[in-house]
Amino acid sequence: MSGIRRGPNPRLGFGAALLLAASMLFLSCTRETEGPAQVKYLIGVSQANLSEPWRIAMCEDIKAEAARHKDIRVVFSDASDSTQKQIEDVRHFLSYKVDLLIISPIDSLALTPVVTEAYRTIPVILLDRAVEGFDYTLFIGPDNLQIGREAGRYVTGLLGSSAGTVLEIQGRPGSPPTLGRSNGFNEIISKRKNITVLPPIGADWLKDRAEDNFLERMPASPSVDVVFAQNDSMAYGAYLAEQKAGRKNIKFIGIDGLPGPNGGIDLVRRGILAATFICPTGGKEAIEYGVDILNHREGIPKKIFLRTRKLTPTDLKTEKLPAPYVEATTKPAGKKIVIGFAQVGHESHWREANTVSIKEAVAKAGFDLRFVDCENDPAKQIQAVRDFIKRQVDIIAFSPIVESDWEPALVEAKAAGIPVILIDRAVDTKDDSLWVTYVGSDFLEEGRRAGRWVLDAMKDRGDVKIVELQGTRGSAPAIDRQIGFDETILGHPAFRIVRSESSDFTFEGGRTTMKRILKEDEGRIDVLFAHNDDMALGAIKSMEEAGLKPGRDIKIVSVDSVRTAFEAMIAGKLNCTVECTPLLGPQLVKAVQDYMAGKYLPIRIITSEGVFPAETARSELPNRKY
Numbered sequence: 145m146s147g148i149r150r151g152p153n154p155r156l157g158f159g160a161a162l163l164l165a166a167s168m169l170f171l172s173c174t175r176e177t178e179g180p181a182q183v184k185y186l187i188g189v190s191q192a193n194l195s196e197p198w199r200i201a202m203c204e205d206i207k208a209e210a211a212r213h214k215d216i217r218v219v220f221s222d223a224s225d226s227t228q229k230q231i232e233d234v235r236h237f238l239s240y241k242v243d244l245l246i247i248s249p250i251d252s253l254a255l256t257p258v259v260t261e262a263y264r265t266i267p268v269i270l271l272d273r274a275v276e277g278f279d280y281t282l283f284i285g286p287d288n289l290q291i292g293r294e295a296g297r298y299v300t301g302l303l304g305s306s307a308g309t310v311l312e313i314q315g316r317p318g319s320p321p322t323l324g325r326s327n328g329f330n331e332i333i334s335k336r337k338n339i340t341v342l343p344p345i346g347a348d349w350l351k352d353r354a355e356d357n358f359l360e361r362m363p364a365s366p367s368v369d370v371v372f373a374q375n376d377s378m379a380y381g382a383y384l385a386e387q388k389a390g391r392k393n394i395k396f397i398g399i400d401g402l403p404g405p406n407g408g409i410d411l412v413r414r415g416i417l418a419a420t421f422i423c424p425t426g427g428k429e430a431i432e433y434g435v436d437i438l439n440h441r442e443g444i445p446k447k448i449f450l451r452t453r454k455l456t457p458t459d460l461k462t463e464k465l466p467a468p469y470v471e472a473t474t475k476p477a478g479k480k481i482v483i484g485f486a487q488v489g490h491e492s493h494w495r496e497a498n499t500v501s502i503k504e505a506v507a508k509a510g511f512d513l514r515f516v517d518c519e520n521d522p523a524k525q526i527q528a529v530r531d532f533i534k535r536q537v538d539i540i541a542f543s544p545i546v547e548s549d550w551e552p553a554l555v556e557a558k559a560a561g562i563p564v565i566l567i568d569r570a571v572d573t574k575d576d577s578l579w580v581t582y583v584g585s586d587f588l589e590e591g592r593r594a595g596r597w598v599l600d601a602m603k604d605r606g607d608v609k610i611v612e613l614q615g616t617r618g619s620a621p622a623i624d625r626q627i628g629f630d631e632t633i634l635g636h637p638a639f640r641i642v643r644s645e646s647s648d649f650t651f652e653g654g655r656t657t658m659k660r661i662l663k664e665d666e667g668r669i670d671v672l673f674a675h676n677d678d679m680a681l682g683a684i685k686s687m688e689e690a691g692l693k694p695g696r697d698i699k700i701v702s703v704d705s706v707r708t709a710f711e712a713m714i715a716g717k718l719n720c721t722v723e724c725t726p727l728l729g730p731q732l733v734k735a736v737q738d739y740m741a742g743k744y745l746p747i748r749i750i751t752s753e754g755v756f757p758a759e760t761a762r763s764e765l766p767n768r769k770y
């Protein structure tokens with residue numbers, strides 16, 4: 145991570161602020177009455193534009209949260225949708241020596257070099273849109289795919305079983321929210337054969353453009369039942385166009401759920417929108433995490449995704465506005481927090497390291513831990529969670545052995561008022577309010593990273609035969625690593641998975657499965673992709689027993705990056721390990737402390753991870769903590 149300068153910025157004086165104001169939009173959002181000597185950190189916020197209401201709301205959220213911290217000052221710049229201007233804005237901040245950069249990039253690719261430049265000297269928080277690669281401290285954003293899916297589910301519900309026609313109005317072409325929302329929406333809608341989806345209209349997130357483009361398109365279009373606009377402003381624009389055309393039958397759906405006149409909430413209240421989906425700006429979280437980063441707090445993740453929530457007229461009838469988060473609580477004074485933790489088992493080196501990390505971090509934080517090893521038995525794990533409910537622990541945390549069958553126990557936990565934190569693995573439930581947050585890895589990305597390594601390592605070869613050793617059937621890492629890997633090699637017909645078998649994440653499973661495959665399969669195997677290092681190490685043993693040279697005759701990539709994998713790479717038997725860190729204890733503790741302090745937690749907190757090819761093994765081994 146980049147270094148953080150400590151101590152007051154020597155150039156925080158009023159004169160300097162004015163200098164900055166000459167070329168940037170400067171909003172002094174901290175205390176006017178206080179002298180600069182009290183300000184310890186200067187934060188630069190590079191905003192993509194201030195023409196979208198959602199971005200204005202983001203700045204307001206940043207200002208409101210910053211005002212709660214006496215020792216920070218925030219300066220803003222507005223790039224007015226010009227990438228060149230945004231690059232200059234960042235350079236300006238750097239020359240002004242800000243202590244932290246918060247940036248919402250206009251264009252991920254074009255902004256990557258300057259973000260990398262900034263990250264060399266200061267921490268960088270990306271808001272809403274990412275850049276290429278991993279040269280940043282933390283990404284904060286909405287889960288656009290999920291928002292799109294939620295909108296899709298709502299629209300299918302709205303149409304019931306009847307046939308219908310749907311029109312999508314999209315934001316800026318090619319931007320991540322445009323793609324994510326559209327993919328999520330269409331994934332759900334395409335399952336219904338009697339729903340016709342018209343070619344989308346583009347409107348660059350803008351109300352007026354949506355109004356114009358909708359008016360232009362509609363006379364020629366067949367009748368539409370539902371308009372799904374990727375933000376509320378465009379939904380409103382399309383609604384106004386519809387009014388002008390004198391028609392009134394369409395239902396309009398939007399995204400953002402902003403407060404204020406003509407914000408999504410107001411539009412739903414006035415019956416203009418049938419629903420909106422809250423898309424939190426992340427401004428509040430950017431300052432909260434920014435302050436934690438500047439103060440070197442432990443447990444800072446790499447990415448956090450914020451929750452969404454549907455708002456319909458019925459939701460708005462309640463007195464209190466429904467929020468996208470699960471309500472936080474505050475710790476009762478003088479009471480020691482008790483955490484019930486239901487661990488998967490002790491199937492791998494990874495799991496052992498995970499258990500140590502949880503136990504150490506929880507003890508260091510001064511919490512009480514009730515720990516149950518569930519020995520890879522899903523029924524035993526559900527029972528452990530029910531026991532925690534009976535004993536009324538303060539927090540239940542667990543790493544689900546499998547994704548399925550969790551709904552009833554989690555409903556019981558919710559009814560008992562006990563918050564649930566998912567660690568390492570996810571659950572498959574319809575209602576995501578049954579758990580407060582998920583802390584762990586991006587397993588899809590791990591699968592993709594393994595796939596990319598294979599494509600690169602074998603790029604000169606034709607007809608590459610791959611054997612896959614999967615982890616526990618039905619577990620989140622096995623499901624997602626497989627999807628991520630498949631998705632990456634898809635489109636490369638020379639790469640074929642010839643066998644894919646489950647080996648339960650254990651050394652023994654990997655050994656026996658590979659022994660059997662080598663016996664049964666006469667043909668050549670070029671690559672082994674194992675869902676964890678332990679299975680790869682077991683398979684290596686069987687290959688050697690069969691007279692093969694693992695790492696040379698068969699290239700091997702696996703996931704976890706445990707010490708024994710580095711030793712195998714140094715011995716030339718393993719070619720690459722994709723990191724999946726088990727050191728989740730500090731992040732669990734941070735999530736519990738934040739929750740107990742009344743903070744709202746993101747829906748997913750994703751930890752920082754890398755990829756280690758064999759060439760890096762010797763230099764990396766001394767740094768490995770597990």
Ligand code: AHR
Pocket residue numbers: 491492493494495568569621649675676677678703704724
């Ligand atoms: O859920 C994480 C996986 O579980 C690890 O990759 C594997 O080694 C462990 O058993």
